[in-house]
Amino acid sequence: MTPLHFCTLFDGPYLARGLVLYNSLCAHAKPFHLWIWCLDDAVKDVLARLNLPDVTLLTTPDLEGREPRLAVARSNRATLEYYFTCKSVLVSSLLGRVPSGQTLTFLDADLCYFSRPEPLYNELGSGSVGMFGHRYPPGRPEVTGKYNAGWCTFRNDKIGRLCAEWWMERCLEWCYARVEERRWGDQKYLEEWPQRFGNVVVLTHKGGNTAPWNLCNWAVRLEGGEVWIDEVPLVFFHFHHVRALGLGLYDPNLEPYGVVPTRAVIKGIYSPYLRALHTAVRLVRRMGSEARLASRAWRDLPSDGDGAHAPVPGGFRRHLGRAVRTAEAVIARRYLLTLGGRVLA
Secondary structure (H helix, E strand, O other), X not given: OOOEEEEEEEOHHHHXXXXXXXXXXXXXXXXXXXEEEEOOHHHHHHHHHHOOOOEEEEEHHHHHHHOOHHHHHHHHOOHHHHHHHHHHHHHHHHHHHOOOOOEEEEXXXXXXXXXXXXXXXXXXXXXXXEEEEOOOOOOOOOOOOOEXXXXXXXXXXHHHHHHHHHHHHHHHHOOOOXXXXXXXXXXXXXXXXXXXXXXXXXXXXXXXXXXXXXXXXOOEEEEXXXXXXXXXXXOEEEXXXXXXXXXXXXXXXXXXXXXXXXXXXXXXHHHHHHHHHHHHHHHHHHOOHHHHHHOOOOOOOOXXXXXXOOOOOOHHHHHHHHHHHOHHHHOOOOOEEEEOOEEEO
């Protein structure tokens, strides 16, 4: 089989999520190669010591050495905005290293694969660029863009390279977390791709880039140990803004999107991810004090622009009090989800 080529980037607070992503690729996407841009020294330290197979590590000096304008961007925009900028630079820098005619897929670190990705590449066909729409429910405004930049595929051909380079140039010029002149971060630029470049495929597979903001569009069910989204298997899920609060308490961020926490959603999607995330957090903490500090499970993570950012209802004290009150019922259970006032194991 021809290996699939992926790239991602993350800093210390997303290190555990990045490890879950990697492990999901090992389970469902072999053979593959993954380039990881280590956005801080803690990530580089841990991943270098883990020596993960099929992974190439990159550092900020590596990328800023190839593209000096990145250093300028780092000085004139917020950290999250700099990270947005880095996506396009990473893709443009690596695409030429992929064999001619093959694809490179950028992955946000909070994605997780649940089954083989071939259906997505079959839908892409001979397309030069592939992406997903947010697919919000009717009536929800597309403030941060019609398309989602968490999964983007580029073929190493003329159109793919032109698109990746154009995206990089626009992001280096302007990439801020505000709506301005049809721009928002790195994401609203995607709206120009179909008309500007052609041979751009907007994928419609319901099991790809399934996320809290579109989950209520479809029926989710468990069948034969697999998660199904309507009539197709779940390929990968975008775990946008899952928040770990400590003490085994997690907020899955479903309530702002009106998602009904059915058994299939909890047992099929979120419970496996939280178990994997918990394991990854424990591994990172064992790697040393610097990594432990960078990967605090209870760190307040910023919104990544994929949808509405709602603070945890009632704050940490409310969640802590709820956990204590239900301690007897869950004393032997390690994983909790807080969903609109209910606590589910």
